[in-house]
Amino acid sequence: MQTALQFGPVLIHLDRLLAGVGQTVQLAVLSILCGTIIGTLGAIGRSFGPRWVSWPIAAYVELIRNTPLLIQLYFVFFTLPLIGLKFSSGTAAILALSIHLGAYATEILRAGVQSVPSGQIEAAKSLGLSSYRIIRHVVLVPAVRAVYPALSAQFILQLMGTSIVGAIAAEELTAIANNLVMETFRSFEVYIVIAVIYFVLVQAASLIFAGLGRLLFRWKS
């Protein structure tokens, strides 16, 4: 039985693998941006909003955090066409990933908001700052700084989470890997190459987030 590993038949498809990397990065970046926006609004609503705002947000967070991403993906992909919204599987994937990350970002940022001493908010109020300025400068910036490590860890999980959107036929690195397996029959080699690519992506992302953190939060706390 021939069991030697042969990477040649896999590596000649480098162009497709790189296209897959591009699609994976695109999915991750777009869903991280949307998810962070959802999370920021969610954390503000959850911390400062009246009950009819904060309770639905709490329910959203608990529901998403206690069900698998795969089921959320299926739900979005199969349900939206029923109410007349026809999306490509790529758009559905971004939507589901954003909703998913939004819940985690809400919870993480809420912890950050809670870490801001209430005296600082009172001080800002007594200085006559508008609510927008208080939330923007006095609450959000220190809050994000406090939870930045947890937030960037969640972003990296999101990057790896994009690997399952192939389940709804969205295009990304893992889906391309599955196609290559069917064409080359070099399944193990394909997945070794893909694992290396993801590993490099994850290391690069953590370097970028660490650098970004140093750039954004330079001053002393």
Next chain:
Amino acid sequence: MSLRDFGPNELMFLIMATRWTILLALIAFAGGGVIGLVVAAFRVAPLPPLRWLAAGYIQFFMGTPILIQLFMAYYGSSLLGFRPDPWAAAAITFSLNGGAFFGEIFRGSIDAVPKGQWEASTALGFRFLPTLRLVILPQAIRLMLPPTVGFMVQIVKTTSVASLIGLTELARAATQVNTVTFQPVLVFGTVSLIYFMLCWPLSLYAGYLERKVGQGLQVKTKKPLLLAS
């Protein structure tokens, strides 16, 4: 246009599939817990090569998607001459993957035990393993409990990925029912509810334990607990 409606039979099918999700989660929890203890012990071992080995292990399993690890185990087994079996691949992958995460959780708690405890044990003539087992772990266990329960939620949710290598657990049962009934709201709503009922109690319990540990530490050391999880 659907072949069948979502009725009691379909609901029963989903509920019966849930036992495979639970079984897989239990395997992952037990296997991952044991491997995690070994990984954590390696991670704090006095010999640097052991520490590097454990660090590399954690880096690999935490730095690549679990779906890829699952595919590697599934297709790699045929390379070793075995017949690819979704259950074996899933059990091995989830245990190894859980081992990396548990290893990090356990190491974090071990690190939180004051260094003086290690030094005192060494001064009393304890070697590495007895120190870890008799002195450090009993103190660390209080700290590792909340993130461990929290990670169990993660395990239950992650078992859904095993459906993508053809293991018929809850998520795969859901897609099968959806294909014949085409009532996605009902099907995936029900499945979400089942997952939620499995995970939410664990989440609440993890939160309760976290608050308890946090309070206990605050009384003792007057310092808030900082646990990276």
